[in-house]
Structures are given as C-alpha cells and as structure tokens.
Amino acid sequence: MNRALTLIRRRLIGGIFVLLIVVIGTFLLLEAAPGDAVDAYIASTGGDAGMIELLRHNWGLDQSALTRLANYLWALLHLDLGQSLAFSRPIREVILERLPNTLLLMGSATALSFGLGSALGIYAGARPGSFRDRFLSIGSLALYAVPGFWFGLVLIIVFAVDLRWFPIGGIESIASGKAGLDRAVDIARHLILPVSALGFIYLALYLRMMRAGMAEAWRQDFVLAARARGLSRRRIVLAHVARNALLPLVTMLGLQSAQMLGGSVVIESVFSVPGLGRLAQEAVAARDTPLLLGIILVSAVLVILINLLVDIAYAVLDPRVGASEAGA
Amino acid sequence: MSEFTISRRTVLAGSAFLLASTALPTIGLAQTPRKGGRLVVAADSEPRNLNPAIVASNGVFFISSKVVETLAEASFDGKDGLDPRLALSWEGAADGLSVTFKLRDGVKWHDGKPFTSADVAFSALQIWKPLQNLGRTVFKDLEAVDTPDELTAVFKFAKPTPFQLIRNALPALSSVVPKHIYETGKIEENPATNAPIGTGPFKFAEHKPGEYYRLEKNADYWVKDEPYLDEIIYQVLPDRTSAASALEAEEIQLAAFSAVPLADLDRISKLPGLKVITKGYEGLTYQLVVEINHRRKELADLKVRQAIAHAIDKDFVVKTVFLGYATTATGPVPKNDPQFYTADVPTYAFDVAKANALLDEAGYSKGDDGKRFSLKLLPAPYFNETKQFGDYLRQALAAIGIDAQLINNDSAAHIKAVYTDHAFDLAVGPPVFRGDPAISTTILVQSGIPDGVPFSNQGGYKSDELDALIAKASETLDTAARTELYKAFQKKVAEDLPLINVAEWSFISVVRDTVGNIANNPRWAVSNWADTYLAG
Numbered sequence: 100m101n102r103a104l105t106l107i108r109r110r111l112i113g114g115i116f117v118l119l120i121v122v123i124g125t126f127l128l129l130e131a132a133p134g135d136a137v138d139a140y141i142a143s144t145g146g147d148a149g150m151i152e153l154l155r156h157n158w159g160l161d162q163s164a165l166t167r168l169a170n171y172l173w174a175l176l177h178l179d180l181g182q183s184l185a186f187s188r189p190i191r192e193v194i195l196e197r198l199p200n201t202l203l204l205m206g207s208a209t210a211l212s213f214g215l216g217s218a219l220g221i222y223a224g225a226r227p228g229s230f231r232d233r234f235l236s237i238g239s240l241a242l243y244a245v246p247g248f249w250f251g252l253v254l255i256i257v258f259a260v261d262l263r264w265f266p267i268g269g270i271e272s273i274a275s276g277k278a279g280l281d282r283a284v285d286i287a288r289h290l291i292l293p294v295s296a297l298g299f300i301y302l303a304l305y306l307r308m309m310r311a312g313m314a315e316a317w318r319q320d321f322v323l324a325a326r327a328r329g330l331s332r333r334r335i336v337l338a339h340v341a342r343n344a345l346l347p348l349v350t351m352l353g354l355q356s357a358q359m360l361g362g363s364v365v366i367e368s369v370f371s372v373p374g375l376g377r378l379a380q381e382a383v384a385a386r387d388t389p390l391l392l393g394i395i396l397v398s399a400v401l402v403i404l405i406n407l408l409v410d411i412a413y414a415v416l417d418p419r420v421g422a423s424e425a426g427a
Numbered sequence: 428m429s430e431f432t433i434s435r436r437t438v439l440a441g442s443a444f445l446l447a448s449t450a451l452p453t454i455g456l457a458q459t460p461r462k463g464g465r466l467v468v469a470a471d472s473e474p475r476n477l478n479p480a481i482v483a484s485n486g487v488f489f490i491s492s493k494v495v496e497t498l499a500e501a502s503f504d505g506k507d508g509l510d511p512r513l514a515l516s517w518e519g520a521a522d523g524l525s526v527t528f529k530l531r532d533g534v535k536w537h538d539g540k541p542f543t544s545a546d547v548a549f550s551a552l553q554i555w556k557p558l559q560n561l562g563r564t565v566f567k568d569l570e571a572v573d574t575p576d577e578l579t580a581v582f583k584f585a586k587p588t589p590f591q592l593i594r595n596a597l598p599a600l601s602s603v604v605p606k607h608i609y610e611t612g613k614i615e616e617n618p619a620t621n622a623p624i625g626t627g628p629f630k631f632a633e634h635k636p637g638e639y640y641r642l643e644k645n646a647d648y649w650v651k652d653e654p655y656l657d658e659i660i661y662q663v664l665p666d667r668t669s670a671a672s673a674l675e676a677e678e679i680q681l682a683a684f685s686a687v688p689l690a691d692l693d694r695i696s697k698l699p700g701l702k703v704i705t706k707g708y709e710g711l712t713y714q715l716v717v718e719i720n721h722r723r724k725e726l727a728d729l730k731v732r733q734a735i736a737h738a739i740d741k742d743f744v745v746k747t748v749f750l751g752y753a754t755t756a757t758g759p760v761p762k763n764d765p766q767f768y769t770a771d772v773p774t775y776a777f778d779v780a781k782a783n784a785l786l787d788e789a790g791y792s793k794g795d796d797g798k799r800f801s802l803k804l805l806p807a808p809y810f811n812e813t814k815q816f817g818d819y820l821r822q823a824l825a826a827i828g829i830d831a832q833l834i835n836n837d838s839a840a841h842i843k844a845v846y847t848d849h850a851f852d853l854a855v856g857p858p859v860f861r862g863d864p865a866i867s868t869t870i871l872v873q874s875g876i877p878d879g880v881p882f883s884n885q886g887g888y889k890s891d892e893l894d895a896l897i898a899k900a901s902e903t904l905d906t907a908a909r910t911e912l913y914k915a916f917q918k919k920v921a922e923d924l925p926l927i928n929v930a931e932w933s934f935i936s937v938v939r940d941t942v943g944n945i946a947n948n949p950r951w952a953v954s955n956w957a958d959t960y961l962a963g
Contacts, residue, residue, distance in 0.1 A: 134839030138847070140475065141881050142809065142838035144484045145867070146560040148877040157615070185475055186636070187621075196636060252668060260675045267672050273467070273639050273660055368665050373637025377665060386839045 106410060114403040121399045122392055126171070129388045130164050136184040136386045158184050171389060180393040185385035190393040194375065198397065200270050201374035203286075204293055204367070205359045209352070211298030213305055217348055220309025224344065225336045227314040236310065239303035247362055251296040251369040258292060265292050268371035293370040297362055301355060305348055312344025319343075346417060353409035357402045460943060463657050464961035469670040469682040470661035473636065478620045479602035480554040483561045485711060488599075488953035489684065490661055493642055494537075495604060495625030498528060498547070499597040501710040501862070501949045507594055508765060508862075510948070512955075513542065513603055513626065519590025523904040526593050530578040534649045536605045537630045547580040548572035549606035554614060561866060565596045591906045595766075595863035598710065598950055628654035628957035638663060648957065655944075655960035671695055671937070680939040680961070683952040687937045688811065689750045700940055705752065707946030708933035710862060711953070712761040715744070715753075715816060716871070717927040718845065718854040722887040725800055726852060730789035732924040735853075736775035737782035738827045739820065744930055748815045753932035758917040759868055761860050761931040769914040772921035782827045793828045801830035802852035807841055813855050816929070820855065847879040849887070858882050860931075864913050869897045872925040888925040 137154045146154075155161045162170075174181055180190040219239070223232040242250070259267040271277070271286050316322060317340060325335050364376035375394055382391040470489070476482050479491045499517070502510035514528040534542040555562030556569050568588055573581040582593070603626070608619050622631050626649070629642035640661040644654055662679055664670050670686035673679040675698060687695055696703040717735070721727045741755035754762055758772045786792075791799040802824070806817025814835065821831045831853065836844060844850045859882075861867050870876060874889035896919060900912040920926075936952065938945060944958045945951060 132840065133836065133848075134841075134843035136839075138842040139839035142842045143472075143474075143486055144482050144560045145882050146880070147563050148880050150558075150560060150563060151879055187475060187616075193636070255672050260672050263676060267676050267678055268664065268666075268669060269638060269662070273662060274633075274641050274658075369669075371638075371662075371664050371666065371669055373635075373663075377637065384837060384839070 106414065107407060110403070110407050110410065114400075114407075117403065118396060118399055121395055122172070122175070123168070125392055125395050126164075126168050126388060129383075129386065129391060132383075132386065134386055135160050136388070139185075139385045139387075167388075171392065175396075180396070181389040183382075183387055183390040183393075185382065185387040185390060190390050193378070193390065194393055194397055197373055197375045197378050200372055201360075201363055201367070201376060204290065204297065204363055204372060204374060205356070207290060207294040208297035208301070208363075209355065209359055211294060212301040212355075213348070213352060215298075216302040216305025217309045217345070219302070220306040220344075221313065221336065221341045223306065224310040224313025224340070227310070227317065232310065235306060239306045242299050243301075243303035245300065247296060247300055247365045248369050250300060251293070251366055254292045254296055255369070265289070268293075268369075270372055289372075293366050293372055296370070297359065297366045300362070301359070304351060304355065308348055308351055309341070309344055312347055313340050316340040316343045346413070349409055349413055349416065353406040356405040357398075360398050360402070459962075460655055460958070460960045461962055462655050462960070464655075465658040465660060466656050466681065466942065466956075466959065466961060467660045467662055467679040469664050469673060469679050469686045470640065471664060471670075471684075471686055473634075473640075473663060476615075476620055477623050477631075478554075478604065478617075479623075480550050480604045481558050481560075481615065481620070483559055483599050483602070485684070485953055488950075490640055490642075491602075491623050491625075491631075492627070492953045493629040493659060493955050494623045494627045494631050495602045496627045496955060497598060498601040498603065500954055501598040503709075503947075503949060508949070509594065509597060513547075514597075517594065517597070519593065521904075523587030523589060524584050526582040526584075526588075526590060528580045528582070530580060531649065532578055534626050535647050536608075536626055537624045537645060538605075538608075539647075540605065540607055541577075542603070542605075542626050543577040544572075544574035544580040545577075546603055546606045548574050549610065550601075550603045551580075551582065553609070554604065555600060558614060559600065561596070561861070562600050564870075565592065565600055565866060587902055587904055589865075589901070589904055589906075589909055591766075591909055592863050592865050596861075596866060599861055600866075627955050629656075629659060629955075632658075650957055653957040655958065656956070659956065674701060674937055674939070677939070680942050681936060681945075682938075683934065683936045685934040687935070689752055689935070692750070692752075692935065692937070695937055702938050702940050704936045704938060704946050705933070707936065707948065707951030709763055710949035712763060712860045712931050712933050713810075713857045714756060714759075714761060714860060714928055715813065715930040715932065716856050716858055717820065717929060718851070718856045718886055719888070719924070719926055720849060720852050720854075720886045721889075721925070722849065723802070723852050725789075725791060726802075728789050729924065730785045731791065732927070733775065734782040734785040734789070734827060735824070735829075736924060736927050737778045737785065738823045739775075739927070739929055740777040740823065741929055742777070744816060744819060748812050748819060749930065749932055752935060753812075753930045756928035756931050758921040758928055759871065759926075760864060760913065760917050763931070764860065764862070766862075767864060767910055767913045767917075769917055771914070772918045774921070779826055786827060786829075791828075797828055798830045799828040801832060803834055803850070804831040804853045804855070805834050805836065805841060805845055805851045806855040807845075807857055808835065808837055810857055812932070813857050817855050820853070842881050846881045846883070846885045849878075849885055856882065864916065865901060869900075869916070872920055873897050884925065886925070890919070890923055890925065893919050893923070893925070 136158060137160055183190045183193050186193055219235050223235040226232060255267050258264050266289050270289055277285050322339055325339050364380055367374040367377040379394045472486055474487045477487060477491045479487050479495050496512050498514035499509045500512050502508055513531055515531055516529045518527045530544055536542055551572050556566040568584045568586040569582055570585040571583040605624055608624055609617050628645050628648045630645050632641040632643045634640045642659040644657050667688055670682040671691045674682055692703050695701055719726050725731050745753045745755055757774060760767045762768055786799055793799055807813045817833055821833055824831045845854045858871055870883040872884050872893055874894055876883045896912060896916050900909055903909040903912055941962045943960045943962055948954050
C-alpha cells in the first residue's frame with residue numbers, strides 16, 4: 100500500500116503543474132483569438148458605442164490581459180472559478196449542472212467500448228486469422244473511421260425518426276414530473292443512442308488491442324506449456340492468453356478518457372445533451388474565457404484522476420509496475 | 428411576401444382549397460380553437476438576457492414576447508400597421524414634442540399588482556432610453572414621461588421627434604416591465620432579467636439550461652378566454668439538423684426562424700401532417716448586403732462599385748442560395764415595407780460585359796493572369812445563406828477579374844474584424860429592417876459613427892448629401908414629407924452605392940397541422956401567441 104501512496108503523491112504534485120500550464124495556455128489561446136465576449140454578445144443584439152463601452156467595463160474586459168489572468172489565478176487559489184460572462188452566473192454552478200450528464204455519457208460509453216470491445220477482442224483473438232477475426236477487425240475499423248456526428252445522425256434517423264424507439268435527444272423527458280426509478284429509466288432511454296454513437300466508435304481500439312495482444316500471447320512459451328499440461332482450450336484462452344493481453348487495455352482506458360471528453364463535444368450537440376462538451380463549444384463561441392478555463396480545469400482534473408486510478412489498478416494488477424518509482 | 432403553404436393535405440385537397448386558404452386571414456382554420464395542451468417549439472440558442480426591454484432582438488422576443496408585452500403590436504390590417512396591446516391609443520402632438528398614450532385598464536402583472544402609467548414611465552426612462560440596444564437611438568431625446576393619471580402616459584421630448592418613428596418603433600422597442608420589481612438595485616442584475624415578469628398571456632415558469640424553457644398559462648390574462656395553450660416549451664436543439672428530425676418524430680410541433688434548413692424544406696413539406704409557412708415574418712425582414720470598405724482606393728471609385736453591382740446576378744442568388752425563399756433588392760428599404768419603399772431608384776442589371784467595361788474605364792485593366800486586383804471578402808457567419816453568398820460573390824468577382832480571398836470567421840471574430848479593426852475590403856452582412864429607416868438602416872451609410880459599433884457604417888464612407896438627408900428626415904415631423912425624404916435617401920444610396928443591397932429574406936416556419944392561429948400578424952414568431960391553439 101505504501102507503494103501506491105508514493106505513487107499518488109507524485110502524481111498529484113505533477114498534476115498541479117499540469118493544471119497551471121493548462122490554465123495559462125488556454126488563457127493565452129483565447130486571448131489570441133480575435134474578438135472578445137462583448138463582440139460575441141453584440142453579434143446577436145447590436146448596440147451603440149456607449150453601450151459597448153459600458154458592457155466592456157461591467158464585464159471587466161477593459162482591464163489588461165495580465166491583470167485579468169492574475170485576478171483569475173488569485174481567485175482560483177481560493178477555489179473560486181469566477182463568474183461566467185455568457186451566462187452571467189457563477190461558473191461553479193454552471194459546470195456542476197452539466198458535469199453529471201457528461202460523466203454519465205462518458206462513463207457508459209467507456210464501459211460499452213471497453214466491455215464489448217475486449218469481449219469481441221477475446222472472441223476474435225481466440226482464433227487469430229480466422230474468418231470471425233477478420234470480420235470483426237474490419238467491421239470495427241470501419242466504425243472507427245466513421246465521423247462521430249454522422250454516425251449519431253444515422254442512429255437518430257433510424258431509431259428515433261423512423262422506428263421511434265428512442266427520443267431524438269435531450270437527457271430526460273421535458274418537465275415530465277418523473278421521479279425515482281421512472282426517472283432513471285427515462286434517462287437511460289435518452290442515453291442509449293448517444294452512448295451507442297460514442298461507444299461504438301471507440302470499440303475498435305479495445306478490440307484491436309485485445310486481439311493483437313492475444314495473437315502475440317499465443318506464440319509465448321507459457322501457452323505452449325499450458326497446452327502441454329492438457330488444459331482445455333477455453334481455459335487457455337481466458338486465463339492465460341486473454342489475461343496477459345488485458346494490461347495494455349487498462350493503459351488505453353486512461354488515455355481514452357481524454358479523447359472521450361473531446362468526442363462528447365460533437366455527440367452532445369447532435370443529441371442535444373446538456374453536457375460539458377457542448378458547454379465548452381458555447382464558451383468558445385461566446386469568448387467566455389473564465390467559463391472555458393473552468394471547463395478545461397475540471398476536465399483536466401478528471402483526466403488526471405482517471406489516470407491515477409488507472410495507475411493504481413495497474414500497480415495492483417502487475418506487481419512489477421511502480422516498484423522502481425516507489426523504491427527511488 | 429405572399430402566403431405560401433405546402434403540405435400533402437393542401438396538395439391533395441386540390442386547387443379549390445388552395446384558393447380558399449389564401450383568402451382566409453389565418454392558416455389552419457380547418458379546426459375550431461381548443462383549450463389546453465402543450466406546444467413544444469424548437470429553440471437554437473439560449474439568450475444571455477431575457478429582458479426584451481433591454482435587449483430588443485428576435486432571439487429574446489421569441490421567448491419573452493409571450494411574457495412581457497409591448498404598447499402595440501404589428502398588424503396586417505390595423506391602422507398604421509398596428510394593433511393595440513398595453514396602450515389603447517397613441518397621439519402625437521403637432522410640435523413633435525410629446526406623444527400621449529392611453530393605457531389599457533384592468534391589466535395585472537403576473538405577481539398580481541396592477542399595471543399603471545408609472546410602469547410605462549419607468550420602462551421608458553430607466554430602461555429603453557439608457558439601456559436598450561435600439562431605444563438608446565430612438566428615445567435619445569426623451570426627456571420625461573408625465574403620468575397625469577394611472578392610465579395616461581405622456582412622453583415629452585427635448586427636440587421635435589417624428590411621431591411616425593415612435594409609432595413604427597412600438598412593436599419592437601416598447602416592452603413594458605414592472606416598476607415595482609426593477610426599481611431596487613441594478614436593473615441589469617435584477618433576477619427578473621432571466622425570469623421575466625410581465626403582463627402577457629404566459630408566465631415564465633422555468634429554464635433548465637441546455638434543455639428547455641417552460642412558460643405556463645396566465646389565468647388572469649386581460650383577454651377573456653385567452654390564452655388557449657396551457658404551456659409552451661422551448662426545447663433547446665443546438666444541432667442544425669435536430670429541428671427537422673424532432674418535427675418528423677413528432678417530438679416538437681413548431682420550428683420557427685428557419686430552424687429547419689432551406690435545403691430540407693422540400694422533403695419536409697411532403698411529409699404528412701407538416702406544413703411549411705413563410706407568412707408571419709413580414710415585419711422581420713433581413714437584407715443581404717455587400718458592405719464595402721471605402722478606404723480601399725479601388726473601392727472608393729464609384730465605377731468599381733457599379734461594376735461589382737453589375738457582376739452580381741441577384742435572381743441567381745435568390746434561386747440558388749435562398750432556394751426561392753427571398754426577393755431581389757433594389758435599395759436600402761425592402762420591397763415589402765408598406766410605408767417607405769420606392770422602386771424609383773437606379774438599378775444594376777446583371778451584365779458582366781458592362782462590369783468589365785466599367786473596370787477598364789476606371790483604369791484597372793486586367794493583368795497577364797487575367798486579374799485586375801485582389802480583395803479580402805468576409806462573409807458574416809450568422810446564417811448559412813450569408814456564407815453561401817460569400818462563395819457565390821467570390822466567383823462573380825472572378826468573372827470580372829477581381830480576385831477575392833474568402834476569410835471565414837466565427838461571430839465574435841467577424842464583428843471585431845469588420846466593425847472594429849476594419850480589416851476587410853468587402854463583407855457580406857445581414858442587417859435587419861425594423862419598420863422605419865431611422866431605427867437601424869440609416870446608420871449603415873451615415874458618417875461619423877465611432878469604431879466598434881456593429882451593423883453600422885464602418886467602411887469609412889462619407890457623403891455630405893446623404894448625411895444631410897438623414898439629418899433632415901430625423902427632424903421632419905410631417906409624415907408625408909418624412910416619407911419623401913426617405914425615398915430620396917433610397918435613391919441616393921442606390922446611386923452612390925455606399926453598400927450594395929442584393930436580396931431580402933425572412934424566415935420560414937415548419938409546423939404540425941394541429942397548430943392553429945399561427946402566422947396571423949407580421950411579427951408572429953415574436954408576438955404573444957395568446958390565440959395560438961393545438962387541435963386535438
């Protein structure tokens with residue numbers, strides 16, 4: 100356990116530096132983008148010079164970039180994410196309202212792609228080179244090559260518009276007054292299409308990785324030994340080959356979490372899911388620097404946490420990992 | 428714009444029904460009004476501020492016009508194109524220094540307090556004049572609002588102000604909000620800014636960010652038996668294709684403001700139960716305009732501007748970019764405006780040879796590569812059509828030897844580049860005509876506007892003659908004389924081409940045929956929907 104604690108401590112210290120770099124980098128990027136929050140706002144309202152000046156003053160945009168960055172970091176030090184310019188509400192509130200939806204979407208999609216992907220990967224990798232292996236590999240790669248928004252639209256047209264099995268979008272039925280289990284079922288029904296759209300695309304990664312790992316493991320001596328011991332094929336596939344191919348998938352899971360967040364921007368828009376990805380897109384369009392910084396910070400913390408969990412899982416699964424780090 | 432509806436039902440019912448339906452004042456009269464029901468409408472954005480007294484824009488009105496009412500609403504057949512709402516009558520003094528409004532009796536705010544002239548005085552002096560995007564211009568000389576009794580409000584102006592302008596401004600600029608709610612604290616930060624309280628047929632119930640807005644029936648509405656609907660839901664659908672899918676899946680019943688892209692209309696109109704309607708937007712006309720930076724030496728030459736005007740095939744633009752859902756423009760006032768429009772202006776027929784000749788005459792002959800000079804062209808990103816017209820314009824200019832480089836920006840970057848930095852040669856813009864040229868049209872060509880003001884003359888154009896015309900019209904009280912001045916204004920703009928007006932368009936609604944009493948006024952999508960109903 101000591102080993103894991105050391106690991107956590109190291110990762111957290113590193114994480115703080117990562118966060119600082121992310122915040123300053125994002126701030127500078129948005130600063131470099133032409134137009135500010137007031138420009139974005141008056142695009143839909145118009146207004147005269149006096150009104151524009153007043154808005155810039157009220158929104159604190161008449162201060163220098165350095166002052167605003169310093170103010171932001173100072174507030175952040177007190178765990179204050181500030182006020183959103185586009186929504187004129189506290190950012191903490193805006194983000195907390197959307198975060199659960201994104202986590203639900205990402206979590207379910209990750210579970211789907213990891214679970215189904217590795218299961219199919221075992222099925223394909225049990226007989227590398229067979230017809231089913233080729234079929235699954237090509238099929239999943241084809242899915243992976245499909246743009247997310249297009250796949251989402253196809254799902255909507257087929258399952259929501261034509262068959263009407265699922266709603267076309269949203270996170271739950273509007274003002275339905277549902278509660279408890281009814282509400283959970285309602286949310287699940289709304290999530291099926293977006294989770295499929297997001298999950299099926301990344302399925303290929305896990306499938307291919309599992310399959311490749313297994314193909315490799317089949318050639319190892321311990322498999323030969325297991326065969327020589329007369330173990331059943333099923334046991335060799337599951338306990339020896341698949342298990343050894345599983346570790347890289349766990350690494351992938353950590354790396355994927357960041358990609359999923361990116362992919363959810365598109366899927367959340369297509370399926371009108373009120374999540375963090377869509378919020379980020381709106382924040383960029385509105386040049387709402389503090390809101391975007393808040394979203395990116397929360398996302399970065401999420402990614403760091405997930406990777407930490409992955410590292411711990413890794414250390415548990417494979418005693419060799421982290422031994423050198425902990426010993427140093 | 429003529430009424431234009433397509434649905435399988437009307438097609439099947441044959442021409443007799445079509446003839447009958449165009450003669451009727453409203454659409455969907457097949458059913459009798461029914462009480463109750465939830466109308467679900469597509470919304471593509473969530474405005475930062477829902478107070479229509481501060482932000483007079485269609486995005487805000489779409490939701491808040493059901494909650495907060497104006498003094499008068501636009502009308503197809505009312506006197507001067509108006510129907511009374513919170514005001515019963517309006518009278519301008521001969522000296523242009525005052526306007527007297529008689530207000531409706533027995534109107535209550537949603538919190539039960541009575542509506543009085545004090546609310547009108549407060550809204551006008553504390554909000555429209557100092558804070559409203561459009562009111563800051565129109566009500567700039569408003570000095571005081573006298574309230575001799577609870578139902579009379581007398582607007583007093585420091586300088587003579589044309590009554591015609593005030594009248595024309597009423598539908599968009601006169602949202603009345605309650606004094607007792609707004610008088611404490613900063614108006615912009617009042618909680619009612621995002622949960623409006625008004626006198627309208629619907630009360631603001633809730634906003635779930637990213638999901639929906641919900642309005643519910645005001646049982647104490649001043650029109651007996653209205654509204655018909657129990658609830659209106661604005662479902663936020665950010666993706667451009669969602670509205671059409673949601674209509675098809677019967678999850679929503681109405682997509683206004685062209686939420687269904689033009690390219691989908693043909694297919695949608697053939698589906699049973701759905702109608703495509705172009706009526707109900709006559710008072711919300713958008714103009715497709717080529718904005719010109721006169722600081723560029725070539726573009727400061729009238730011959731070059733004329734050549735560009737001749738190079739644009741307006742009919743092609745209407746047919747191809749707008750798929751027929753638009754009209755060609757002749758000048759800065761749209762053809763469908765009943766008060767000011769004149770066709771008596773110089774026109775520029777599509778004529779590439781003439782355009783080339785004009786450019787040769789101006790001294791910009793073609794180089795060895797067939798190019799005369801190159802330009803930066805910035806199409807506004809707010810509409811698909813402005814972007815597509817940018818693509819078209821580039822080709823049209825290539826045909827006369829002008830090499831245009833397209834620069835596509837998002838909204839914030841476009842506003843900054845064109846209106847603050849002036850980093851453009853040509854830009855494509857969609858200004859709005861708001862019923863009177865003095866509200867938001869003359870500033871497109873007037874000189875002396877500070878940098879950074881959007882949708883104004885930022886092209887460095889200056890004409891003493893036009894400036895004088897605009898100034899004269901702003902103080903001319905006689906309606907006929909004022910109208911004549913704006914006709915002269917249109918002529919001068921078409922002659923001198925400070926900008927080039929290409930087309931005029933408005934929006935399209937796609938609606939289930941169970942929705943009744945729609946499109947029955949020229950600003951229907953942003954009116955109060957008190958009489959809209961859902962047939963069973």
